[in-house]
């Protein structure tokens with residue numbers, strides 16, 4: 001199984017609003033366009049499906065992989081220059097990108113703690129206090145909010161059942 005963010009290249013290459021990071025973001029934008037992310041994604045999807053695997057797209061705006069703790073689900077906004085995820089609730093420390101990947105994987109498997117990334121949780125208040133976060137982390141499942149957001153999860157679960165029956169042996173013919 002491969003889980004990835006729903007990449008909207010147009011959004012990803014938005015210009016940075018604030019002056020300081022403008023140059024940094026401009027450089028990143030260029031890389032994103034250079035690599036051809038869209039093509040990369042369809043290639044991965046194709047390859048995965050070829051071997052009977054599951055390709056899951058994580059709805060980035062709801063799940064916020066780079067802003068979410070994979071261990072406890074606490075959301076904390078990180079700017080691009082913060083490269084290490086350090087959770088103020090469960091003190092989990094991990095490389096930012098690895099943590100984001102973990103969030104996506106857990107989400108796709110349905111095991112992300114505090115899965116309810118409900119609109120209420122995702123209030124745009126910039127300062128997330130840790131005391132408040134503890135309460136949020138306690139509410140494990142708010143599936144209601146997820147239900148109306150596509151049937152991606154249902155799809156993923158059904159597919160998972162399928163996939164488990166095929167033991168996905170990758171063919172190693174060079």
Ligand SMILES: [Zn+2]
Nearest residue numbers: 069072087090
């Ligand atoms: Zn945490």
